[in-house]
Amino acid sequence: MNDKTDISKWYSSMVVRKEPLLSQYQHKQDKFEVGSGEILKPRKKPEKFPVLSESELVRHYYRLSRLNYSWDDGLYPLGSCTMKYNPILCEKLAADETFAALHPAMPDEHCQGALEIIYEVQSMIAEIVDLPGMSLQPAAGAHGEIAGVLMMKAWFAEHKQKRSVILIPDSAHGTNPASAAMGGYSIQKVPSNEHGLTDITALEELVDENTAALMITNPNTLGIFEKDIVKIKEILEKKGALLYVDGANLNAVMGIASFEKMGVDITQLNLHKTFSTPHGGGGPGQGALACSERMLPYLPSPLIAKTVQDEKDFYYKAIPEKTIGPIKGWYGQFGNIVRAWVYLKTWGDKIEEVSRRAVLNANYLREKLSPYLDLASQEPSMHEVVFVQSSLSKFGLTTKDFAKALLDRGFYAPTIYFPTHVQGAIMIEPTETESKEELDIFVKAVKEIFELAEEDPDKIKGSPKKSFVTSIDEVGAARKPVLTWNQM
Numbered sequence: 118m119n120d121k122t123d124i125s126k127w128y129s130s131m132v133v134r135k136e137p138l139l140s141q142y143q144h145k146q147d148k149f150e151v152g153s154g155e156i157l158k159p160r161k162k163p164e165k166f167p168v169l170s171e172s173e174l175v176r177h178y179y180r181l182s183r184l185n186y187s188w189d190d191g192l193y194p195l196g197s198c199t200m201k202y203n204p205i206l207c208e209k210l211a212a213d214e215t216f217a218a219l220h221p222a223m224p225d226e227h228c229q230g231a232l233e234i235i236y237e238v239q240s241m242i243a244e245i246v247d248l249p250g251m252s253l254q255p256a257a258g259a260h261g262e263i264a265g266v267l268m269m270k271a272w273f274a275e276h277k278q279k280r281s282v283i284l285i286p287d288s289a290h291g292t293n294p295a296s297a298a299m300g301g302y303s304i305q306k307v308p309s310n311e312h313g314l315t316d317i318t319a320l321e322e323l324v325d326e327n328t329a330a331l332m333i334t335n336p337n338t339l340g341i342f343e344k345d346i347v348k349i350k351e352i353l354e355k356k357g358a359l360l361y362v363d364g365a366n367l368n369a370v371m372g373i374a375s376f377e378k379m380g381v382d383i384t385q386l387n388l389h390k391t392f393s394t395p396h397g398g399g400g401p402g403q404g405a406l407a408c409s410e411r412m413l414p415y416l417p418s419p420l421i422a423k424t425v426q427d428e429k430d431f432y433y434k435a436i437p438e439k440t441i442g443p444i445k446g447w448y449g450q451f452g453n454i455v456r457a458w459v460y461l462k463t464w465g466d467k468i469e470e471v472s473r474r475a476v477l478n479a480n481y482l483r484e485k486l487s488p489y490l491d492l493a494s495q496e497p498s499m500h501e502v503v504f505v506q507s508s509l510s511k512f513g514l515t516t517k518d519f520a521k522a523l524l525d526r527g528f529y530a531p532t533i534y535f536p537t538h539v540q541g542a543i544m545i546e547p548t549e550t551e552s553k554e555e556l557d558i559f560v561k562a563v564k565e566i567f568e569l570a571e572e573d574p575d576k577i578k579g580s581p582k583k584s585f586v587t588s589i590d591e592v593g594a595a596r597k598p599v600l601t602w603n604q605m
Contacts, residue, residue, distance in 0.1 A: 184585045186524075186529045188202055188203075190527070190529075191527055191528060191529075191555065191558075192528055192529070192547065192551055192555050192556070192558075192559050193529045194523075194528065194529065194530075194531040194545045194546065194547060194559065195529065195530075195531060195532050195544075195546060196340070196501040196503070196531060196532040196535075196544030196545055196546035202393065202548065202550045203393050203394070203456070204393055204459075204460065204463075206459060206463065207393045207394075207455075207456040207457075207459040207460050208456070210455060210456075210459050211452045211453070211455040211456045211459070212452075215230075216231065216451070216452070216455050217452065219231055219451070221446075221447040221448065221451070225431075225432065225433050225434065226431075229431070229432055231451065232421050232432035232433070233430070233432050234454065234455060234458045235253060235421045235432075235448055235449070235451075235454055236421040236422070236423055236432050237458060238253060238454050238457050238458050238461065239251040239252070239253060239420070239421060241461045242386065242392075242405055242407065242457075242461075243407060245367075245371055245372055245468065246364065246367070246375075246376040246377075246381075246384060246386070246407050247375040247376055247377040247378070248376050248377055248381065248384070248407040248408060248409060249408075249409070249410050249413060250407060250408040250409070250410075250412065250413040250416055251405065251406070251407045251408075251420075252264075252405070252406045252407075252416045252417050252420055253388075253403070253404075253405055253406075253448065253449040253454055254404075254406070254417040254418075254443065254444050254445050254448070254449055255385065255403075255404025255405065255406055255417075255444065255445065255449070256401065256402060256403065256404060256445050256449065256450060257387070257389065257401075257402030257403065257404050258292070258365050258385055258386070258387035258389070258390075258402065258404050259292040259295070259296060259404075260402075260404050260444065260445070261385030261386070261387075261404035261405060261406045262292055262293060262296035262332075262363070262385050263296045263299050263300060263444075264385070264404075264406055264417055264441065264444050265296075265361055265383040265384075265385055265406060265408075266283070266296050266297055266299070266300030266302070266361075267300055267441045267444075268383060268406075268408070268412055268415040268416065268441055269300075269329055269330050269359050269361065269382075269383065270300055270301070270329075271415045271439060271441050272359065272411075272412065272415060273329060275439065278357070280326075280327055280328060280329035280358075281302060281303055281327055281329070282302060282303050282304075282305055282327050282328050282329060283297040283300075283302040283303070283304060283305075283328075283329050283330050283331070283332055283361075284305050284306075284307050284320070284323055284324065284328060284330070284331045284332070285297065285304055285305070285306060285307065285331070285332050285333075286306070286307040286308075286309065286315045286331075286333055286334070286337065287306055287307065287308055287309055287536070287537075287538040288309050288313065288314075288315065288334065288337035288338050288339055288341075288536055288538070289332060289333060289334045289337065289338065289363060290334050290338060290363050290365055291535070291537075293332045293334070293363055296332075297332060302329060305323055307319055307320050307323060307331070309339075309538065312341075312494055312495065312496050313337070313339040313341050313493060313494030313496055314337075314341060314343055314344070314345065314496065315333060315337075315343055315345070315349065317345055317348060317349070317352070320349065320352060321352055324352055324353060324355075324356045324358060325356055326356055326357065328353070328356055328358040329358060329359065330353070330358055330359040330360065330361045330382070331349065331353055331358065331359075331360060331361065332361045332362075332363060333346075333349070333360070333361070333362055333363065334362070334363040334365065334366065335362050335363070335364075335366070335379070336366045336369045336370065336499040336500065337366075337536075338503075338535070338536040338544070339493055339494050339496075339503045339536060339539070340366075340369075340479065340498045340499050340500060340501035340502055340503055340544070340546075341494055341496045341497070341498065341499065342369070342370070342374075342497075342499055346362075346379045346380070347378075347379065347380065350379065350380030351380075354380070359382040359383070360379070360380050360381055360382050361381075361382060361383045361384070362376065362379065362381045362383075362384045363384070363385065364376070364384040364385060364386040364387075364407070365385075365386070365387045365390060366499070366500060366501075367386050367387075367390075367391045368390060368391040368471060368472060368475050368500055368548070368549070369472055369475060369476060369499035369500035369501075370472055370499070371391070371468050371469055371471055371472045372468045372469030372472065373469050373472055373473075376407065377409070381407075381409065382408060382409045382411070382412050383406070383407070383408045383409070383412055384406075384407050384408075385404055385405065385406050385407075386404065386405040386406075386407065387402065387403075387404060387405075388402075388403035388404065388405055388453055388454070388456075388457045389401075389402040389403050389453065392456070392457035392460045392461060393456050393457065393459075393460040394450075394453035394456045394457060401450050401452075401453060402450070402453070403449060403450040403453035403454065403457070404449075413437065414437050414438040414439040414440070415437065415439050415440065415441055416437045416440060416441075417437075417440060417441055417442065417443060417444045417445075418434075418435075418436045418437055418440040418442060418443055419434035419435060419436055419443070419448070420434070420435045420436075420437065421433070421434065421435070421448065422434075422435035470549075471549045472500070472549070474549035475499075475500040475546075475547075475548055475549040476498070476499055476500055478547040478548065478549065478551055478556060479498050479499065479500050479501050479502050479545070479546065479547060480497075480498050480502070481547075481553070481556055482502060482545055482547055482556060482559070482560070483498050483502040485556070485557075485560040486502075486504070486545075486560060486563055489508060489563055489564065489567045490504035490505075490508055490509075490543065490563070491504060491505050491507045491508045492504060492505070493505050493539045493542065500546060500548070501544055501545060501546035502544075502545055502546075503536070503539060503542055503543065503544045503545075504542070504543040504544075504545070505539055505540050505541055505542065505543070506540055506541025506542075506543070507540070507541075508567075509541070509570070510541075512570040512571070512574040512577075513574050513578075514570055514574055514577055514578065515541065516533045516534060516541040516542070516543055517533060518577050518578055518580060519543065519566060519577075520533050520543070521580040521581050521588075522566045522577050522580040522581070523562060523563075523566070524580065524581040524583075524584050525580055525581045525582055525583045525584065526562040526565065526566070527562070528559060528562060531543055531544055531545045531546075532544040532545075532546075547559075
């Protein structure tokens with residue numbers, strides 16, 4: 118056969134059936150009665166509407182998916198609060214209809230298993246951070262921050278104190294100033310010293326009777342543990358200010374550092390980083406909010422509590438005495454709470470091994486990359502290590518050039534230009550999940566970039582050159598984004 122073949126003639130040479138196929142099953146109506154008695158006519162075909170088969174659509178989206186870089190492809194060195202690994206076991210159980218089909222409006226007696234899971238996650242995380250109070254109401258880390266700020270506001274209102282300032286170190290997470298401002302506070306920045314730690318002298322000068330709290334990230338965004346945290350607490354306590362610790366980097370100190378001994382009043386955690394739930398584009402976040410004894414009455418409501426009924430444990434909704442009220446519908450992102458529950462149950466009393474491996478991996482990369490990249494601080498690294506741009510500048514290259522050159526070598530780019538007080542910051546966090554072999558492949562790629570830079574920096578400029586999308590107008594993309602089909 119060729120393109121000119123008349124298919125109907127070709128078929129006519131065959132013995133074919135005469136009667137219409139499946140005619141008795143065909144629906145004869147082309148209009149349908151609706152409740153109001155009106156006639157609902159078939160819609161007209163939209164103009165220029167693409168018509169594609171299922172196989173064409175499936176193949177199109179499958180090809181697109183292969184252009185994305187994910188944890189499944191290799192090392193994902195993004196730093197700060199970004200969880201990269203979602204164990205399949207956690208995903209599988211969270212998707213089971215036993216959990217996924219539950220409705221939150223069911224009476225407590227009909228969803229005891231779900232309430233028990235929430236209660237156990239509350240209890241396990243409270244034990245890990247060594248604080249008595251825990252809420253899983255926040256929908257994400259930053260949501261936990263604003264809830265914590267509102268709790269502090271309620272605390273000072275109860276004690277008839279009007280305080281208007283929250284102090285935030287320049288090494289804190291970027292959402293901290295926004296959360297404090299949303300809570301109605303003015304922001305004052307606390308500088309870092311030459312070691313990348315909070316400047317104690319500057320802090321002492323800033324704290325006064327108008328200071329509500331210090332919101333400090335520990336370990337901070339340079340991946341350094343604030344070793345003067347107890348002294349910082351003493352400075353705040355003298356002026357009646359509270360200590361808020363952003364716990365987004367909890368994966369560095371789980372089961373090792375005590376938040377109670379640091380003197381923490383409130384801390385928010387990111388389940389979508391530390392306890393396996395998806396982050397950002399991977400799915401909804403999930404926050405957690407822990408607090409000291411004196412802040413317990415102000416926690417969001419409801420909490421899940423336990424009592425005994427008919428000689429059995431019974432889980433129910435409890436309302437803290439001076440609660441700031443609900444900050445989200447129901448109990449939090451239940452699917453993510455299930456993921457965290459599976460993760461915590463899997464590790465059990467070995468949870469601190471996660472942190473020890475995360476710190477080991479970060480320090481291994483620190484040692485191996487130090488011949489090429491200059492460190493932002495000589496202080497010991499925790500879960501992540503931060504470098505500066507200086508060693509790239511001598512070749513006329515930037516942090517962005519380096520990050521994009523990694524894309525050509527099969528790696529996602531690290532976090533760049535954050536923290537903002539570090540010149541051309543390059544933040545790398547391998548997490549606990551990577552093997553030595555994978556880290557060595559990453560080190561080899563960095564070495565290759567610097568060898569090429571010495572030979573001819575232009576071979577690095579203009580990267581990436583092998584990816585599906587190469588160099589783009591980033592300023593134009595930010596200021597004039599194409600958001601609709603019509604724009605294209």
